[in-house]
Amino acid sequence: MTVLQPAADTPIVSAAAQLPAEDRPRPLRKRTTDDVLSVIGSLLGSAALVWLVYFEILPLSGLVGFIVCWYFAFLAMYAGVTSLSHPRPVVTSRLMGAAVTAAALLVGFALFTVIGYTFWQGRFALPHLNFFTHDAAGVRVQDPLNHGGIEHAIVGSLIQLGIAVAVSLPLGLGTAIFMTEVGGWFAKVVRTVVEAMTAVPDLLAGLFVYVTLIVGLGMSRTGLAAAIALSVTMTPIIARSAEVALRVVPGGLREAGLALGASHWQTVRRVVLPTARPGLATALILAMARGIGETAPLLIVSGASTFMNANPLNQPMNSLPLYIFQGARSGQPLQIERAFGAASVLLAIVFVLFVITRFLARQRVGRR
């Protein structure tokens, strides 16, 4: 969206007053020297002032406090500098700009520390090859990192995710097709319920599967139960984002298909679904990224094995989130290092899924 914006925060009126006789186009999206210099000057000035007062005069220490004080001193100084040469609306505008930018920077910094910290702490466990090729059977908590690994958790996570996709993809996609292509009053009911379910805590999906399958049908805590709990959380996500993808398929395409004599099913199969394919893939992968990181339902319905178990039907099965959780709660330094190694692997898987999503989403934009 392109909006004609006046040069940074300066109102048009003051710019127009300086115009010579002939019309000159208003400069767009260009910062004036005044804009840039008042920011830089206020930043430097407040840093020097706060450093002097904070560290040298007052008996204070701590980086967080310094940065907070610096920021508020910067706001004050920036407001002062601006009010020397500008009216009040410009002062407000610049202050709010500084506040908004600071909020975004803080959020970016927090996200950076989350990701950076995980990989940084994973640096102990990740270089060991056995970390990826061994399971944790017979590994004691005091054993060094060249013993045992998380192969069983990786394999378990992938198997559970595979089953969950096999269950939730047809259900989610079918529901999305019903909501957009078939429609009717019943579709509205379904949409309301699906939307409500997307936001229900994932823990409750675990409780639900526990009540129905484990208490009700007498299943044991196997990989299958975990996979079903995952699909309960993934189905509404797929249904909702697939519905959005299907809804943006132009209605003209559907009508063209029907006008050529195709049946409704043929139109959906040959026109609507292929057009929406990137969006549908995005929906699936987003749900996968969400599903592979789910921990809460697994705590309820899945046992955690220490050994390799590729059979989802009997014996408990471990998974990455459960492994991380147990490692983090154990309090043992080596187990925590292993947990961070597993967290790095989990985060890397989420990244890969995410990059694929972005790639597919961009393809859709390029094709139009």
Add this chain to the structure above:
Amino acid sequence: MAVSADLPRVIHPGLPGVDRVFHGSTRSIAVLVLVIFGSIGAFLGYQAIPTFHRYGLKFLTQHDWQPRLNQIGILSTLIGTIEIALVALIIAFPLALGTALFISEYAPARIKSTLVSLIDLMAAVPSIIYGLWGALLLMPHAKFVSRWLHQTFGFIPIFKVDTDPHAAVWAQSRYTSSAFIAGICVAMMVLPIACAVMRGVFAQAPLGEREAAYALGATRWGMIRSVVLPFGRGGIIGGTMLGLGRALGETIAVLLIISLAFDINFRILQAGSSSISALIADRFGDATTNQLAALLTAGFVLFVMTLLVNTVAAIFISRSRSGAMTEI
């Protein structure tokens, strides 16, 4: 054959067979999904009946969770849940609003899509990762902030802690594992959800009205205040409520940070808090049959709470979308 009279073309009404199968099968999938998800509430509610029967309203007004003494109540847990969610919301709301405004109004057009996907990525990071971050990186730093808040605002009851903040060797463990720190961590998960909703609504603010504000001489903030924020009010409220729903149900990060305690504790900086989801996840493994029923009942209470919050959020968001009609 003489064409004496125009014969109407025979039209086969109704759907061809293949479409009947198609409609039937998608409808049955939808019914199946509806039954599965509708029954979540029904099953949890059914499991809750015996507990409510046995403890009655005391289940909601009793604060202690001691199944051995036959004292089961979730009052302290409810309060803890709401405290954590409110702290998370108070932190996340200004940051989400600022980030959404930055992305939609301030960021250069080149990096806008990158920033949007960063927020999406933030939403995709598993909560266990935020839990590790909160428990091992955030907590050692946040206790200093807690202590400072106690020193400075200790006269306000919620910032009180049962220890002397000015002691030379201060009791660090009194400030860890608190609702405040859990709230900061939950804020990280609430933020991307609220931010994505707000940004989506801000981006829809009508171009014509933006231009009009600029043409009347508004500064950038003047334009935002008079056009973007009023237009996006529904989205701001809806996104925040959606975040609140997420904050109420967050499990793993809270469980890793707080130490479960069942006192009615309004002191958010003090160690020891409790939340429904953390209680369920913590006690589920070694629960007896009676206790399981009580935990499921707590789950049902959580379900009702989040459903209420999310429904209100959905109403606000859908209202803001209808605001798009004002576009000129």
